[in-house]
Amino acid sequence: MPELPEVQTTVNGLNKKVKGAKIIDVWSIYNSPYYKSKENIKDPKFFKEFKERIIGSKIINAERRAKNILIYLDNKETILIHMKMTGHLMFGEYTNTNKTNDPWKPTDPNNEALNDPFNTHIRLVFSLEMPGTKKGVEKVNLVLSDTRKFAKVTVIKTDGIFHSPDLSHLGPEPLAKEFNFKIFKDQINKKPNGKIKTTLLDQTIIAGIGNIYSDEALWLSNIHPESLVKNILDTELKKLFNSVLIVLKNGIDFGGDSMSDYRNIDGERGSFQERHNAYRKTGHICSKPACKKENKLNLKIGIIKRIVVGGRSTHYCENHQTKY
Numbered sequence: 001m002p003e004l005p006e007v008q009t010t011v012n013g014l015n016k017k018v019k020g021a022k023i024i025d026v027w028s029i030y031n032s033p034y035y036k037s038k039e040n041i042k043d044p045k046f047f048k049e050f051k052e053r054i055i056g057s058k059i060i061n062a063e064r065r066a067k068n069i070l071i072y073l074d075n076k077e078t079i080l081i082h083m084k085m086t087g088h089l090m091f092g093e094y095t096n097t098n099k100t101n102d103p104w105k106p107t108d109p110n111n112e113a114l115n116d117p118f119n120t121h122i123r124l125v126f127s128l129e130m131p132g133t134k135k136g137v138e139k140v141n142l143v144l145s146d147t148r149k150f151a152k153v154t155v156i157k158t159d160g161i162f163h164s165p166d167l168s169h170l171g172p173e174p175l176a177k178e179f180n181f182k183i184f185k186d187q188i189n190k191k192p193n194g195k196i197k198t199t200l201l202d203q204t205i206i207a208g209i210g211n212i213y214s215d216e217a218l219w220l221s222n223i224h225p226e227s228l229v230k231n232i233l234d235t236e237l238k239k240l241f242n243s244v245l246i247v248l249k250n251g252i253d254f255g256g257d258s259m260s261d262y263r264n265i266d267g268e269r270g271s272f273q274e275r276h277n278a279y280r281k282t283g284h285i286c287s288k289p290a291c292k293k294e295n296k297l298n299l300k301i302g303i304i305k306r307i308v309v310g311g312r313s314t315h316y317c318e319n320h321q322t323k324y
């Protein structure tokens, strides 16, 4: 699932490509039972309303809140997209082939990135007019590919958007300027009896962290994922705070993680998956120098193990990550 760095990468791409674009049409065919609330375009009635509320408006800019993409429009409406498991937005020229399955194809068959098989399950298409071209306007598309159909798309009034049910429960943003160790510690300690991995994944505690970046941050800070929050010393918690910031920033710097379906707005892969030390490294020798080979300080070689914590697949080094 896209986490903070992947969603931020998409939002940065949106801000480069679609600012000022006018939405002239919207197409969608989700045919999916995976929606719980009615305010989701998977509900045909709501999709009709969705179109009415956004067609004709212009995109001001995009912003990320936790794992949500917020696209602000000039008519005081905001499109909210949560990409969930396999969703990702892409920008380019698309053609409706009117085929029954996956009718929208990239207009250029030689665009390798947009024709990547992970990018071909287009469920939602915004037709846009871009300002400032010589001909007056250029028609392009913003599309959502979503193989598993879990994504959520809705529209919310911009006024009071952060008090809406989709966003009001979310904890602080870890990469915000005002975020600091005290806030991190106070938030984590709201779940003193929780396991640290589960607590890091809790979006009401800290926003945006998922399975990949929690495993990597715990590996980097030498903390076992099943450690109880109340048992972790302040010095260790400080290391975890720093590690969370490091792995999230690295995720953004390397263009996100494309071990699974995630692709950026050009349909291209990120490369953070090449830098994993723990996540899905089961059976590999740990890359910490102290864990790599037998030596005087350390008689054991560290091997990455996989366990399930709070129902989530979890990867850690049995050698250097201490259980508190």
Ligand SMILES: [Zn+2]
Pocket: 286, 287, 288, 291, 302, 303, 317, 318, 319, 320, 321
């Ligand atoms: Zn290790």
